[in-house]
Amino acid sequence: MEDGVKGEGNRRNFLIKLTSVVGGAGVAAACVPFVASMNPTSDVLAKAETEVDLSGIPLGGVHTVAWEGKPVFVLHRTPEDIAAAQASNGVIDPEPDAKRVIKPEWLVVIGICTHMGCVPTKEGPGWTCHCHGSQYDDSGRVVRGPAPKNLAVPPYHFETENKIIIGKA
Amino acid sequence: MSGPIISWIDKRFPLTSFVKHELTDYPTPRNLSYWWNFGFLAGIVLVVQVATGIFLAMHYKADSTLAFDSIQHIMREVNYGWLLRYMHATGASAFFFVIFVHMARTLYYGSFRAPRELLWWTGQGLLLMLMATAFMGYLLPWGQMSFWGATVITNLFKVTPFIGENVVIWLRGDYSVGDDTLTRFFSLHYLFPFLIIGAVIIHLVALHTVKSSNPSGIDLKDKDNIPFHPYFTAKDLYGLGIFLIVYSVFVFFMPNSLIEPANNIPANPMVTPNHIVPEWYFLPFYAILRSVPNMFGGVVAMALSVMMFAFMPFLDRSRIPGGARYRPIYRIQFYLFLLDMLVLGYVGYKPPTNPSIVVVGQVATLCYFASFFIVPFVSKMEERWLIKRGLPAGIMELMEREKRDLENRTQEHLRRKGDLV
Numbered sequence: 001m002e003d004g005v006k007g008e009g010n011r012r013n014f015l016i017k018l019t020s021v022v023g024g025a026g027v028a029a030a031c032v033p034f035v036a037s038m039n040p041t042s043d044v045l046a047k048a049e050t051e052v053d054l055s056g057i058p059l060g061g062v063h064t065v066a067w068e069g070k071p072v073f074v075l076h077r078t079p080e081d082i083a084a085a086q087a088s089n090g091v092i093d094p095e096p097d098a099k100r101v102i103k104p105e106w107l108v109v110i111g112i113c114t115h116m117g118c119v120p121t122k123e124g125p126g127w128t129c130h131c132h133g134s135q136y137d138d139s140g141r142v143v144r145g146p147a148p149k150n151l152a153v154p155p156y157h158f159e160t161e162n163k164i165i166i167g168k169a
Numbered sequence: 170m171s172g173p174i175i176s177w178i179d180k181r182f183p184l185t186s187f188v189k190h191e192l193t194d195y196p197t198p199r200n201l202s203y204w205w206n207f208g209f210l211a212g213i214v215l216v217v218q219v220a221t222g223i224f225l226a227m228h229y230k231a232d233s234t235l236a237f238d239s240i241q242h243i244m245r246e247v248n249y250g251w252l253l254r255y256m257h258a259t260g261a262s263a264f265f266f267v268i269f270v271h272m273a274r275t276l277y278y279g280s281f282r283a284p285r286e287l288l289w290w291t292g293q294g295l296l297l298m299l300m301a302t303a304f305m306g307y308l309l310p311w312g313q314m315s316f317w318g319a320t321v322i323t324n325l326f327k328v329t330p331f332i333g334e335n336v337v338i339w340l341r342g343d344y345s346v347g348d349d350t351l352t353r354f355f356s357l358h359y360l361f362p363f364l365i366i367g368a369v370i371i372h373l374v375a376l377h378t379v380k381s382s383n384p385s386g387i388d389l390k391d392k393d394n395i396p397f398h399p400y401f402t403a404k405d406l407y408g409l410g411i412f413l414i415v416y417s418v419f420v421f422f423m424p425n426s427l428i429e430p431a432n433n434i435p436a437n438p439m440v441t442p443n444h445i446v447p448e449w450y451f452l453p454f455y456a457i458l459r460s461v462p463n464m465f466g467g468v469v470a471m472a473l474s475v476m477m478f479a480f481m482p483f484l485d486r487s488r489i490p491g492g493a494r495y496r497p498i499y500r501i502q503f504y505l506f507l508l509d510m511l512v513l514g515y516v517g518y519k520p521p522t523n524p525s526i527v528v529v530g531q532v533a534t535l536c537y538f539a540s541f542f543i544v545p546f547v548s549k550m551e552e553r554w555l556i557k558r559g560l561p562a563g564i565m566e567l568m569e570r571e572k573r574d575l576e577n578r579t580q581e582h583l584r585r586k587g588d589l590v
Contacts, residue, residue: 035339038339038340038342038353039338039339039342040338040342040343040344040349041342041349044342044343044344044347044349064439066438066439068343068344068345069343069344069345069347069438070344070345070438071438071439111439112345115464116320116321116324116325117320117321117323117324117345118317118320118321118441118445119438119439119440119441120441121441121443129441130441130442130443130444130445130520130522131317131321131441131445131521132459132521133520133521133522145462146459146462146463146464146467148463148464
């Protein structure tokens, strides 16, 4: 019986701890739907594919299209642009031009500065971000900070000669 | 207080004793200057913001297709809508202004020192909540500055290790700032003021435990304290009158002086304005963010710059009472720090494309952090110098006594709790 009384205290401590852990886990689990409700909704996710007709973009011209609510730059590069882009390897985030395009005459990049998310402006060769002064070349590679990375290339593929689908590789 | 109703209540709820103890008879140092008005003013501005905000919410629509137009609706069609909106927009600036003065007073007079550390830290928490509320409220008009301000600031969370991208998407509820971001910011913008009210109550409980500091820096004896009412109710109301004159000049004569013109253009996710600037009260911190060339470092530096104030009770090692009033070196440090804040504010306002502005910003950022880091050494050296130069009669004695009193109080407290037998 002595042991039983002693065991009583241990058992009670154990049960208190166990109940606390289970209760805590229950509260944490109950938080999941609240946190998850803040993630993108199904209709937002459904905006995930954008079709672009390339036939209307003149040589040297750039079109801005919306994909996932974000601007995507589609640049029709001239042979000089291509040569310049292929000659360099980027500065801050080196990457060969060939890895950033499917066809060299079409550059498709997400038009969001990798620094703070502003939309860079097309100025001369490349883009300049007026928020904090980052500059990108005609391959969307960062040539002047503070942006840490090149403009991202979205997943896309050529549906036909003159049409791309952004959102699916 | 008397009367049958009051006495009926007093038998069931400590109304009279509470009012007497915490309001009318609350002992207040007789030498408080007008710099001690700003806590009260912050409370009044909070009430104004909550009141105007509730009535604005009756007409505002938190929907990305309707938000911008509903602001125009408030401005043109709602009765006195223009007044409510201008009071609310000006009130945000007024809030930061009075809080900055309130903090500057605390720093100048050393009011953050023992035993008022918790009072200071609850205030620091209130500052963070105020900043969050102001930031979320700024998105609601859905103008270009609103949109791009929210884009840049939510993007800061990208530096979270490993899950940065996901955190940003989670915060926005979308891949870019969008309708879901707007609705959640509205919901939280409505919630936060009530959390702030709760935190203000905690701030006041802490204040009433340690009592107000005063310009002499010496805790006054009972005979030197006077009841809060009518002396300080009158003084606070006089200060409120002056404040309301300035506030009204802004609300009625220059309401747009604090609103960026670009925010009168509806939000456009495809075009960033050439020059995006935060509201004036965020400029110094924004300048620090931009001055660090590395993105992660910039975000950390900015977060740290807001939190540096919390370390002051540890950094200031001088025992000389009274803050800058009796400490010439600390006073110089204080004014240099204010000057540095102004320089940072200017840098934050200027576009970052000018290289000399960038250099000025980097130097000012270094000065900002340096002015905190040198405090422990300078305050100790200054104390030694002041003692050597000779302090007024009784001050050394007082410093010793205060130290003893604090220890005694701690001992007594521990004894009462039974931890010390």
